Amino acid sequence: MTLCDQCVDHSEDGIRCFICGEELESLGAGHDITPFWRRLDKAFKYPMNRETMLLIVIASVVSSFGALIGGISGFVLGLIVTAATTKFSFMCLQHTADGKLECPEAKESLSGGLKIVLHFIAIFIFISLMIYGVSQSLGETASVIAILFWTISLPAIFVSYARNESIIDAINPIEIIKLVSALGGSYFLLLLFLSIMAASVGTLNHILSDFYFFSTVLQSIVSYYYLVVIFHLMGYLIFQKQKKLGFVSRFDDDDALFSRPESQRESAKLNVLAKAGKFDELEATFRDLVKSNPDDLFLSQKMMDFFEAAKKYDRVDSYFPGYLDLIEKNNRAGQAVILYQKLTHKNPDYQLATAETRFRLANLCLAASKPALAVKLINGIHRDHPDFTDMVAAYETMLAALKEIPGRGMQAEKCEQLLEKLRGKFAS
Structure with missing residues (x-):
């Protein structure tokens, strides 16, 4: 198998394969x-x-x-x-x-x-x-x-x-x-x-x-x-x-490959594992890297994109709260909205696992002028999570989103009626 310079591990003890760890023979840049x-x-x-x-x-x-x-x-x-x-x-x-x-x-x-x-x-x-x-x-x-x-x-x-x-x-x-x-x-x-x-x-x-x-x-x-x-x-x-x-x-300029930062080296390893179809190793590597680099938004984004592409929805659910923390910290709400769009496009019935995550993402969708996504996230949350403490605030977000969508007047009225009931229920 022939690998390009970007897809090998340039370490102090030689050029090695990311997958098997064996030392490789360099063909030089003239090869390609x-x-x-x-x-x-x-x-x-x-x-x-x-x-x-x-x-x-x-x-x-x-x-x-x-x-x-x-x-x-x-x-x-x-x-x-x-x-x-x-x-x-x-x-x-x-x-x-x-x-x-x-x-x-x-x-x-x-x-x-x-x-x-x-x-x-x-x-x-x-x-x-x-x-x-x-x-x-x-x-x-x-x-x-x-x-x-x-x-x-x-x-x-x-x-x-x-x-x-x-x-x-x-x-x-x-x-x-x-x-x-x-x-x-x-x-x-x-x-x-x-x-x-x-x-x-x-x-x-x-x-x-x-x-x-x-x-x-x-x-x-x-x-x-x-x-x-x-x-x-x-x-x-x-x-x-x-x-x-x-x-x-x-x-x-190829010399940079031999002194690239650890983050770039790990990114190259992830790409190689993905291309080779080593998805279990890829997931394990992602978990280790995100654990050791909790503030790396790019790394977290790549991991979430991998879970989305692989339809690993349980992994998406488990990492989404921490991902949202990082998104909000870096003022990059649009990335979370795009990820949710991809998830629902592949699986229209998909919904995030926790009420808190749905509520937080709904607010980001509304702020990003995606009111339909906000409605989808909140709709039915009172049935799925009846004890959710921010239920009233969640449906207030849904009502605001419905009012921004043309032709949704009837749904907005029903949402207002439900909201009144919820206010009464949670006030007591």
Whole structure:
């Protein structure tokens, strides 16, 4: 049986089942998250924060200016920008793979990027040498296949390097095949998105070819923006396929599950017992929790809703007086009225067991502009509970309710007559 994070017991000694108490194996949050292609709108919003967009714009202007001036100065500027944007892109991939769905701080990209650039220069040199070796030993057809393989493997190379920061792993064909196999069809869908993004940059270049510097800056902005998005998508894909890749990770906000208050933990346990059909255990758990948390209105409401749904009318009767105390204390009379409506809807003949409870609820119904319910609660109470001490007050409530219901004049007159008799009886 597979359970979501909300339906398990996160305790200090592990993740356990609420029902049997056995320790569970975590599948990680990637087991049931939305596939990346269904959240592309969020992916394209990922870089949309002031710090990231500022980095993209500055990098675009500086790299374009470096290309314009050329020479050693232009090369140095281009290298600095490449190092910063590459470092930031890999940070986005790693953060997302770890379950962090917010962009990392851009200032973190200002150091360490040159090492990544040099590593990738080495990676592309190794790949070029391998392709050359294949061409020399196996011929031109084999070299074309090799070029196609490494072109398709480019995102896998980025992912592998981001995960292990190892040049050897990044260019190991066996590791790449294993990674692509684990990612499955999602990997090739990612390639398709990458191709579409690259084509859009090429189209932009063709449209703005007459405006060199402006075109270069705009293309750079779009390219760096896409770079962040695609690395975020690669990280999300790794997060989604974490089980197949042999690690377990969670979103940042999932940490709250491990430190949730006891009340939330108990609420989760109640939900699991209800879903599993363990109604006897559910009732016992409700009783224990309400006894230890007598002022918890939400808990009492859930318990009463359970009794109502299960048609356990004797339980409703036994807990209703305490429930009314809590309702009145919290000024939430409407909840008791709604509960009584549900009870009478399922069983029109149902009536609360005690006269005092009926009288108290009738007053709440009348105050909540539900006079028909008030009448139903009081009607016949003199026969059901002839010794009820507040009989006169109860029928005064019924009379007030009848006067609020159109077309009940005759019943109101009869109620007044009965009320006079009751006044005489209880006065003596």
